[in-house]
Amino acid sequence: xxxxxxxxxxxxxxxxxxxxxxxxxxxxxxxxxxxxxxxxxxxxxxxxxxxxxxxxxxxxxxxxxxxxxxxxxxxxxxxxxxxxxxxxxxxxxxxxxxxxxxxxxxxxxxxxxxxxxxxxxxxxxxxxxxxxxxxxxxxxxxxxxxxxxxxxxxxxxxxxxxxxxxxxxxxxxxxxxxxxxxxxxxxxxxxxxxxxxxxxxxxxxxxxxxxxxxxxxxxxxxxxxxxxxxxxxxxxxxxxxxxxxxxxxxxxxxxxxxxxxxxxxxxxxxxxxxxxxxxxxxxxxxxxxxxxxxxxxxxxxxxxxxxxxxxxxxxxxxxxxxxxxxxxxxxxxxxxxxxxxxxxxxxxxxxxxx
Amino acid sequence: xxxxxxxxxxxxxxxxxxxxxxxxxxxxxxxxxxxxxxxxxxxxxxxxxxxxxxxxxxxxxxxxxxxxxxxxxxxxxxxxxxxxxxxxxxxxx
Numbered sequence: 371x372x373x374x375x376x377x378x379x380x381x382x383x384x385x386x387x388x389x390x391x392x393x394x395x396x397x398x399x400x401x402x403x404x405x406x407x408x409x410x411x412x413x414x415x416x417x418x419x420x421x422x423x424x425x426x427x428x429x430x431x432x433x434x435x436x437x438x439x440x441x442x443x444x445x446x447x448x449x450x451x452x453x454x455x456x457x458x459x460x461x462x463x464x465x466x467x468x469x470x471x472x473x474x475x476x477x478x479x480x481x482x483x484x485x486x487x488x489x490x491x492x493x494x495x496x497x498x499x500x501x502x503x504x505x506x507x508x509x510x511x512x513x514x515x516x517x518x519x520x521x522x523x524x525x526x527x528x529x530x531x532x533x534x535x536x537x538x539x540x541x542x543x544x545x546x547x548x549x550x551x552x553x554x555x556x557x558x559x560x561x562x563x564x565x566x567x568x569x570x571x572x573x574x575x576x577x578x579x580x581x582x583x584x585x586x587x588x589x590x591x592x593x594x595x596x597x598x599x600x601x602x603x604x605x606x607x608x609x610x611x612x613x614x615x616x617x618x619x620x621x622x623x624x625x626x627x628x629x630x631x632x633x634x635x636x637x638x639x640x641x642x643x644x645x646x647x648x649x650x651x652x653x654x655x656x657x658x659x660x661x662x663x664x665x666x667x668x669x670x671x672x673x674x675x676x677x678x679x680x681x682x683x684x685x686x687x688x689x690x691x692x693x694x695x696x697x698x699x700x701x702x703x704x705x706x707x708x709x710x711x712x713x714x715x716x717x718x719x720x721x722x723x724x
Numbered sequence: 725x726x727x728x729x730x731x732x733x734x735x736x737x738x739x740x741x742x743x744x745x746x747x748x749x750x751x752x753x754x755x756x757x758x759x760x761x762x763x764x765x766x767x768x769x770x771x772x773x774x775x776x777x778x779x780x781x782x783x784x785x786x787x788x789x790x791x792x793x794x795x796x797x798x799x800x801x802x803x804x805x806x807x808x809x810x811x812x813x814x815x816x817x
Contacts, residue, residue, distance in 0.1 A: 386754075386758065387758045387761055387762065388728050388732055389725055389728055389729045389732070389761075389762045389765060390761060390762075390765075392725045392728055393725060393765060396725075431753075431754060431757050432754075433754060460757070460760070460761060460764075462776070481761050481764065481765075482761070482764045482765045
């Protein structure tokens, strides 16, 4: 019985033996697959890094780099590790094949290759890859790219870990009043524009938006992927957010539409990050004192009339380009010591962009 | 495929002797491995078996009697070459 044909894919055949290359490629080309050959492991890795492949047939014993070394390098590279690999080897190399499967090879075939088995394995592997790609696409629709990558590489498990990160809160001033005075469609359109701009600024600096409630959003910098400069990045994002809203307001004015103002609070320090919820419905988030302080600073922007407020920890992570000024202290519920508040200058930003 | 084999194999068979004489067991093992694999594709049982034996000797590094095995592979290859050449020159039905 022959296997149903797989949708054509780009297949890399890695074998130092030209006769084997021909034997493997003959049937596959007839199935419509695009075939490329590599004579040894080093050449294979070079090709994999230069162009797209859906699958690789990999020999074990080769000059330059052998099958193990190729597989090991492949699995270390986040861009290549998901390419399915089918090992091809002699019957007397079965021990090596077991080792390759343990290292992450998808399947194996023994030489001389049986063309029916070859087609069946390739069809199955390409189908699995297609499902994985689909799953990845779906996850990325409902989660940020970073969370999607984290889910796909580390798997999903409830529970968290301690990390050093920056939390950012933002909302629209007097939003309730705005909602009451407008048509629902106009409110939703305004929110969509607002979220698009905010996510653009946050994503551009490597942050992730993990909560959206009404007009309020929470973003995290430095998780799930740790980054040293999360404090600087968070403040840069906040400045861009304020600047984008200023430009948005200019457009709104030109169209005789409503203007909005935002307030942003940022705090940095230890947080507990992870997936919270249940096994059926969960979200990636950060909790802890740092997050509470960021939320309080955001509320405090209304009191002091400055668009961006940050805490002392965040200020310590900024370079000289970002100007800040001390803006007194803030008592936060549950904290014995008041929080030192700093306002980030945004005027220079407007001047630069003019 | 036959043409490819016939064009590559003489150099590979010759390499068995040179790598043996140079004591390069890794290259000897790899060359014997390739010829073994090709022999299996064309159903050349004795040739493949000799190459497998040689590959195993090279892997273990025990080269006693290896010259004799290489001599037998030479003769088997000559016979195989004649057979495959005849096959290759026979027009397809």
